[in-house]
Amino acid sequence: MKILFGMYLDGVPWSNKPASMGEVRTGPLGLMSILETQLGLSGAAVHPVKRIDEYMKRIAQIDHNSAWFHKSFAVDPWSTARQLLNWRDELIENGWKGTNESSASPRLKSLADLENVPVKLSRGYADRLRDIIRELEQNSKVQITSIQLIEPVEMLPPAWQHLFRQLQNQGINIDLYQEAADGEPNSNLALTQAVLRGAYEPGTFSLQDDSLILLKADNEWEAAEHLALWLSCQPEANKQVTIICSNDTHVLDQALKRHGLPCLGRSEASPWREVQQVLPLIIANAWNPVDIHILVELLSLSESPFPNWICRTLLKAINQEPGVGGKAWNDALEEIMAKRKKELEEKDDPQNEEKARAYIKEINSLLVEERYEPADGIPEENLRKRCQKVIDWLGWKLETDPMLVEVVGQARQLQELSLGKGKIPRNTLERMLDTIIGAGSYAGDICEEAAPWQVVDHPGQVIDQCSEIIWWGFNNPMTKPPTYWTAQERKDLLAAGVRIEKSMDFRRRESNAWRQGFLHAEKRFIGIYIAQIDGEEVFHHPFWDMICYAAAKAGRNLSGGDVQAFIVRECKDFYSRKEWEFAGRQKALESVPKQKPLELIAIHNVPPSVIKAPSQLSYSQMSTMIACPMKWALQYHAGLRLSESQTVPSSNQMLGTLCHRIVEELYSSGQRWDPDDAAAKAGLLYDNLLPSMAS
Known part of the structure; x- marks a missing residue:
């Protein structure tokens, strides 16, 4: 087996050839899976929520008033366990043995104490990686011929550097992936790329050269229309286009559809989709006092716990009297019971009245009566009962709506987590639910359509030469910063053989991935920066500044203003021309015909019989x-x-x-x-x- 490995290659096609055998392109997760299979280490995947719950049990075992984490754990046990587990996993990944012999750090002492608590902790990513390394250290063989690395080995995280050294000790050939030879720097793009490669050759920039463009759009709609128009000008040339896109593309997809082009179909996971609100709202309506707006949200869901006509009846009562248990609410329950009884009578059910009353009791119990004090918590059996309600009413719809499978799975996970907890306070339960739902779900009605161009999620996935590269959403990626460890903690850990990656090394690897995507553009690179998304201002990507710096240096030390003139464009400057021309493509634009607005009517006359004088006015x-x-x-x-x-x-x-x-x-x-x-x-x-x- 021949492997091409890169830190950002998880999820890419295994090969770029029409047919191949024994060749794999993969990232960390893919390579771990291959090694686990060959070493016999494969196992069932464990949801992070289970590991947090297990670690919380460890913390509870050694918690006391003077414990370093005690105050945080007393206020928010779930979040405290999640944070401590993240720190523990980072140390384990980098070779920590779970001991603390010399460090005075209370954090390291607490983590070492927790590592020795006799409570099971399921294997996570870090444990799996260390298990693989341990097997390789014992000279367990794997069937791999060679591995080519996209990033230099010294740029990888410390644990991966160690893993590749162990593979190399087995005789596996590991070397750096060889890129295509550089061409002549005969364009604005090539001159800038030469500077970023370290081959500084000052040349002459041309205003007529459109090989390197940083395009600024005021909003998503403007950027989407501009890109869709460009792609529609020469559909036959789109086979040479690669689009880097990691953001939601619903606005761009609409513009592409208007121009008769296939959709990119990218959507961001969101915990706020309606289907993801079912379980949180069922739980949120279990607390005192009644929050009528949360109750209204539950009754307004398209997948509500009761039939739509019942929800409408209850909402009408709340509209009259915004509360529960009053005259309007009780009248609504009576109306529902009468209708339910009539339905059962029509089915010749002899127990129609008893069943109708039981149905009303079920409604009132779930929405009104079964409520608990947030600080005391909800009994675990009642929580499981609410989760079962979700499973029962959604279970029969799973075949018609696959997105509900995820919600039913979340309800079952919450049932499992609640076992043995007695009463669960609101704060802890909400944190548990947040972890179970995670990033949320993707839009079920959006999918990528077959297209001539290639789409990648990250510039680090561009590893082959591409004629034209479009970076859609060339905005600040807002990546999460690495964990902060004090200088003394790093020193103590290094003495114990644990090397924690520095923030600077993480940023260098990230910057290298941006650079890699840019350098693979042969003919043209267009970075599209969107100044406002959803009405909020956003900053351009940090690599925008790197490109401007390299361009200024390549163009015989151009000033900042000169760089702007040569490579920066704005969408709004292109729509005042009849002949639209951008980046080697052009199209004749048609003026929109002027529409005469409808004449406003100040007064509408109606017959007196239509609107009669009211007998009373509120x-x-x-x-x-x-x-x-x-x-x-x-x-x-x-x-x-x-x-x-x-x-x-x-x-x-x-x-x-x-x-x-x-x-x-x-x-x-x-x-x-x-x-x-x-x-x-x-x-x-x-x-x-x-x-x-x-x-």
Whole structure:
């Protein structure tokens, strides 16, 4: 087997040839899988949430008032366990044996104490890597002929450097991947690439040369239209195009569709997709006091725990009285029970009334009665019951909606995690749920379509020469910084044979990957920087500055302003021309025909019989009528209004409804009140009505 290895090559095609055998392109995860298979170390994958739970049990075993982590663990045990486990895994990956013989660091002492707690900890990425290294150190053989490295071995993380040394000791040929020979620096792009390669050959930049372009767009829509137009100009030439894209492409895909081109189909994982809200909202509605807005969110889901007609009935009641347990809520339950009873009667069910009452009890139990104090926590059996509710109502839909499989799996994981925990406080449960859901799910209706161009997720995946490279979303990648270890901790660890990678080395490897993608462009490189995404300003990619610096140096020490003129373009400068021309492609643009706006009508006359004089007007109706008579007519007479979930009273409106009800109760009693008695009674009514009318 011949392997081409790079730190960013996980997920790329195994070969770039039409047919190949025994050749593999892979990254760390792929190579680990190959080595584990050959060494007999393969095992079932373990979700991170299980390992955090196991480590939390270790911490609980040795926790005491003077423990280094005690205060954090007392406030947020789950997050504390997750952070300590991350530190432990980083040390294990780099050869730590789980001991601390000389360091005075309380962090290292605590981690060493935890490593010796007799509680099982499942293998993670770091443990798997160290198991492979241990097997190789014992001279266990693997069937690999050669390995070519994209990055120099000294640029790899310390653990991987050690692994490749062990493979080399077995006689496996390991060398650096040989790139194609450099061409003549005869273009703006080639001159800049020469500087980045270290071959400084000052030349002359040309304003007519469009081989190197840094394109700035004000927003995603402008950038997407520009790129889609460029790709549509010469469809036959797109076979030579490679697109670097790691961001969501839903805006770009729309522009590509308008121009008759295939979609890139990239979507970002998100925990906020509707399908991912089912389990969190079921859990969020288990706490006191009732938060009516969270209850409304649960009832508004397309995959709600109850049929849509029941949710609409309950939402209508909440719209009248924003709370639970009041007159409107109980009337809604009576209406639901009557309809449920009728359905059962039509099926000749002799127990129709008992089953209808049991159904109402189930609704009230889940949404109102079974609630717990956040600090005390929810009993584990009741948590599993709620998770089972999710599994039961979604389970039969799995074949029609594959995205629900993930939600059902998350509910089962939460059930498993809850075993043996007694009561789980809200804070811990929410952290557990965040870890289970993780980054979230991808959009189920977006997929990559067959296209002539090649798409990669990272510039480090560009390892073959490409005619034209487009870097879509040439923005700041916002990578997570490495763990901070003090100088003394690093010194103590190094004395124990543990070499932690420095932040500078991590950044150097990252920068090398950016450079690698850029250097493989033969004819043209276009970096598209989007200044605003979702209305928020973002910075350009750090490599933008590196390119500008290299270009200034290559072009006989050009000034910053000169570099801007030679290689930086703005999308808005291209749309005032009839003949659109950009980066070697051109197209005639057609002017959009002018549209005469519809004449505004200030007054609409309707027959008196259509809108009759109201017998009574509420404050809300009067306010609407004075502010906008058209809105008043459409809302109160034509029946056009927002859904119940969008019109739940809040703030002043909620308080106004509550106060009206208190006054109504006082007057409906028929009693004549003196001011002191009225105030006392109003206070009692306020306390009694608050949960049902202003939750």
